[in-house]
Amino acid sequence: MNNIHNADFDLNLLPVFDALIRIRNVSRAAQELGMSQSAVSHALKRLRLFFGDQLFLKTGSGMQPTPRALELLEPVLAVMGTVRGELLVREGFDAATARRVFSLCMTEMGELIFLPKLIERLRSAAPGCTLRTLQVPMQQIEDVLERGEADLALGSLHSMPDGLFQQQLFTRSFVTIVNRRNRQIGEALSREQYFAMEHIVVSLSGRVEDAYDGIVDQLAGPRRIYLTTPHFLTVPMIIEANANLIATVPRELASRFAGYRSIKVVETPVVVPAFAIRQYWHPRFQHDGANNWLRKQVKDVFDLHQE
Structure with missing residues (x-):
């Protein structure tokens, strides 16, 4: 089996694998990566050729990873976490020029009350970025955050795993x-x-x-x-x-x-x-420039909401 040090392997393929394993959709992965859909498809073809496996199979519920892709999941996420957390963070996150999708786990209550204000703020500060909301079962939130399928979880969440970082946004009655x-x-x-x-x-x-x-x-x-x-x-x-x-x-x-x-x-x-509304994120993304920027925007929006 080829290994990651093989001269034929292009490290630029790792972000594509990372996006596909998290998002399970070629077009949305392309949007997050700022690539064309055909470029992502071409990168996937190269990944399949290198690893000798289909890696992702098209199904009615999206691109599902094969057992070989799941074997690669942990090491790829570890590499991408290091790149984001230790290297790219030094360059910061340029919201004005960034093109990516921010994903939030939140309830429909959050969508109704707070999402409109967050959209207004992001349209101004990050015009090239878009938002996606997810409603995820409580027991799956930690995994979703760890894999990067969602950037943050927002709300008053019961029995949240101790391993997640959190910040209280405000309390309400x-x-x-x-x-x-x-x-x-x-x-x-x-x-x-x-x-x-x-x-x-x-x-x-x-x-x-x-x-x-x-x-x-x-x-x-x-x-x-x-x-x-x-x-x-x-x-x-x-x-x-x-x-x-x-x-x-x-x-x-x-x-x-x-x-x-x-x-x-x-x-x-x-x-x-009173109950507390908090934002939660995984330690892997503590030093991620984009995640750090998003957390600040959310906090600022909630602070303004209380005024």
Whole structure:
């Protein structure tokens, strides 16, 4: 088997392998690399010839790596991590001329409230860059960040692996949304009403124990949970059609939901500590110039959001 020191091997092929193993799509990999799709396809052909393996097979769900490609994954990522973290970082990241895709793991709540402001900032500071958002199961986030399939994970994430770096962006409180047509509820919701009514909870994993507002049950006692859903944005529509249901949600989200004529926002009648929104990244990219720049943009956007 040929090895990496073979004079016939072009080290410029490594970024192509790195992009394909992370993105699993030739056209998006080309976009990130600032190459044409045909150039990436040609590079893949050379990689296949050198390693004597197809490496990536085209399927309905994208370019899937072969067992040989998976064997190469760790050493290639290690090399690329060293290049990004120890060599290229010295040159910095020129946002004004860069052409790449930044990928963020975030919930639809983050997309609704914070993504528009981040888009506005990046359009101005990095006009050649674009954004992609991913919704990734909690247990896969560390691997996704390590492989570089996502640059950052944003949100209030439970049970995040200790190995990830993190930065707190801000803290926010919970409020409760109810249906205005429910005549049993006035301008305030009593504790007795709160625990007597049926609740909607949001859980990205689909398990009640992972509910976004699960701290309520831990501190104040179990609620009557009628519906568990992974989607924030359907909650006001469900409550609009079912006046006997209520939900406890982050305050910023509730302010958006108040745009529904039938939705009313009330204070949650139990003491619920504020929750922290953080950004997470893998240690491999701690010194990566682009990742470092993106983290600063996210922090600045969140700081402005609090003003």
